[in-house]
Amino acid sequence: DTAVSQTPKYLVTQMGNDKSIKCEQNLGHDTMYWYKQDSKKFLKIMFSYNNKELIINETVPNRFSPKSPDKAHLNLHINSLELGDSAVYFCASSRASWGLAGLEQYFGPGTRLTVT
Amino acid sequence: GENVEQHPSTLSVQEGDSAVIKCTYSDSASNYFPWYKQELGKRPQLIIDIRSNVGEKKDQRIAVTLNKTAKHFSLHITETQPEDSAVYFCAASEANDMRFGAGTRLTVKP
Numbered sequence: 001d002t003a004v005s006q007t008p009k010y011l012v013t014q015m016g017n018d019k020s021i022k023c024e025q026n027l028g029h030d031t032m033y034w035y036k037q038d039s040k041k042f043l044k045i046m047f048s049y050n051n052k053e054l055i056i057n058e059t060v061p062n063r064f065s066p067k068s069p070d071k072a073h074l075n076l077h078i079n080s081l082e083l084g085d086s087a088v089y090f091c092a093s094s095r096a097s098w099g100l101a102g103l104e105q106y107f108g109p110g111t112r113l114t115v116t
Numbered sequence: 117g118e119n120v121e122q123h124p125s126t127l128s129v130q131e132g133d134s135a136v137i138k139c140t141y142s143d144s145a146s147n148y149f150p151w152y153k154q155e156l157g158k159r160p161q162l163i164i165d166i167r168s169n170v171g172e173k174k175d176q177r178i179a180v181t182l183n184k185t186a187k188h189f190s191l192h193i194t195e196t197q198p199e200d201s202a203v204y205f206c207a208a209s210e211a212n213d214m215r216f217g218a219g220t221r222l223t224v225k226p
Contacts, residue, residue: 031212041203043160043216056213090159096212103148103209107159 003027006091006108013081014116021076021111023091030096031055032074033105034066037088049074050096081115088112118143120208122217129196130225137220139206140188146208149182149189154203154219163204164191196224 004025013019025032033056034046048056052068063079074091091108119142129135141149150165166173166180166189173180177196182189189208193200201224206217 033214041154041219041221043205043219045214045216048212050212094212103212103214104150104162104165105214107161109159 004091004093004106004108006089006111008111009109010112010114012114012116015081015083017081018077018079019081019113020078021089021091021113023074023076023108025072025091025093025106025108027093027106029093029106030071031094031103032068032071033092033094034074034076035090035092035107036060037090037110039087043090047074047076078113081113083115086113086115118146118208118210118213118215120206120215120217122206122220124220125218126221126223128223128225131196131198133196135191135193135196135200135222135224137191137204137206137222138188139190139208139217140186141208141215142187143208143210144184144187145210148209148214149180150207150209150214151178151180151191152205152207152216154205156202160205193222196222198224198226200224 031050033048047066049068065077068074088110092105094103094105122139147168152160153163154160177194179192203219
């Protein structure tokens with residue numbers, strides 16, 4: 001069984017379009033994340049949701065909007081796509097934990113977005 | 117916020133040699149330090165982690181050390197094999213906020 005899944009795996013679209021990437025986890029985790037990995041492989045957190053509530057919102061353009069219909073899903077909507085949005089987007093999930101409990105994150109397979 | 121520095125950015129070793137990757141972090145509240153391995157075209161996967169109440173942890177050929185006073189931690193891979201070739205990321209987190217280093221591309225030459 002796939003623990004964290006994303007669709008689509010590849011997304012090629014033109015500038016100005018609006019697109020969505022879906023993420024689902026079947027691990028029973030309370031927290032989900034979106035990361036952007038650019039061409040230099042740098043992994044940068046974009047958003048984090050805990051039990052459908054936004055807890056981390058890094059400085060990303062407001063063209064990016066996460067939506068969490070339930071704690072097993074965190075979708076990413078991107079409006080007015082730009083060339084610089086081209087990257088691999090990873091969804092991840094973890095238990096909600098505090099203190100020294102440890103917070104291993106499980107990553108989805110990634111979505112390669114290419115904006116032309 | 118947390119800032120994680122990782123060195124070196126690339127590392128090439130001969131098969132059988134050891135590889136060491138070092139990271140420093142800035143936020144003394146960080147208490148969880150995982151290492152992820154990412155093979156080409158694949159997702160990052162956890163290979164080992166350490167919590168702030170432990171100074172060292174070992175799992176077969178992989179070990180991680182943590183110096184909380186100096187705010188640095190390191191990954192050690194012994195007896196490297198070609199299949200160890202990948203990009204390795206360190207990370208530091210406090211609660212659910214995890215920040216990654218920039219990655220180290222390790223190449224193990226047969």
